[in-house]
Amino acid sequence: MRVLVVTAVAAEAEAVAATEETGTLLRGGYAITRTPGLHVLAAGVGPAAAAAGTATALALADEPYALVVSAGIGGGFTGRAPLGSLVVSDAIVAADLGADTPDGYLPVDELGFGRTVHHPPAALSAHAADALGAAHAPVLTVSTVTGTAGRAAELAARHPRAAAEAMEGFGVAEAAAVHGVPVIEIRAVSNAVGPRDRAAWRIGDALAALRDGFRRLTPVLQEHL
Numbered sequence: 001m002r003v004l005v006v007t008a009v010a011a012e013a014e015a016v017a018a019t020e021e022t023g024t025l026l027r028g029g030y031a032i033t034r035t036p037g038l039h040v041l042a043a044g045v046g047p048a049a050a051a052a053g054t055a056t057a058l059a060l061a062d063e064p065y066a067l068v069v070s071a072g073i074g075g076g077f078t079g080r081a082p083l084g085s086l087v088v089s090d091a092i093v094a095a096d097l098g099a100d101t102p103d104g105y106l107p108v109d110e111l112g113f114g115r116t117v118h119h120p121p122a123a124l125s126a127h128a129a130d131a132l133g134a135a136h137a138p139v140l141t142v143s144t145v146t147g148t149a150g151r152a153a154e155l156a157a158r159h160p161r162a163a164a165e166a167m168e169g170f171g172v173a174e175a176a177a178v179h180g181v182p183v184i185e186i187r188a189v190s191n192a193v194g195p196r197d198r199a200a201w202r203i204g205d206a207l208a209a210l211r212d213g214f215r216r217l218t219p220v221l222q223e224h225l
């Protein structure tokens with residue numbers, strides 16, 4: 001069983017891999033840390049970087065991966081995912097991939113092309129959420145971090161079950177789908193989705209939650225993969 005975990009930055013990769021070993025460079029300049037059963041790639045911030053890095057790692061793998069995990073810190077929707085908590089996706093949703101119209105936002109699938117949702121394996125994601133004490137809910141992928149109450153309310157109304165937003169999950173999922181590999185997303189909440197307030201970020205707490213979450217995840221992966 002081999003799992004590819006894709007983070008945005010090195011601090012997230014270090015929390016996930018929980019090893020003293022430093023990563024090596026994959027073709028394309030991506031840092032990858034290989035531990036038994038878990039390969040952790042830092043692919044950069046945003047859906048495009050995440051898709052490019054994931055696709056590269058999957059294409060260059062000498063053995064197939066059984067699962068791809070998009071992991072890192074994220075924003076939590078108020079009342080749904082508090083600071084320092086974890087969210088395991090039951091859906092990975094592209095929340096700003098579409099068109100603005102006089103009648104409101106239209107997602108790209110309603111425009112007649114592409115898709116906006118990937119569904120992780122249901123039993124695996126439910127078991128993972130249970131083992132991690134995490135919310136089991138949709139995670140939104142955005143290209144622009146939400147920074148106002150108005151935008152937060154708009155997203156919360158459009159996605160009433162969404163617990164978190166981040167910037168990479170949908171890109172990772174698109175690349176995984178091309179390679180026929182299942183995908184889940186795990187986010188540790190570092191900030192609330194809403195008005196910009198950098199002083200309120202709790203990145204250290206979120207990275208600690210991510211580290212603890214991956215320690216609990218290993219037996220779940222062994223059972224399902």
Ligand SMILES: O=C(O)c1cccc(C(=O)CC[C@H]2O[C@@H](n3cnc4c(=O)[nH]cnc43)[C@H](O)[C@@H]2O)c1
Nearest residue numbers: 008045073074075145146165166167168191193196
């Ligand atoms: O400058 C800001 O106001 C600001 C607010 C939140 C996050 C950022 C980032 O640049 C971090 C992007 C990075 O972290 C993930 N992340 C963390 N919190 C959020 C969020 O609330 N919404 C979207 N992404 C978030 C993201 O996946 C990136 O990897 C800046």
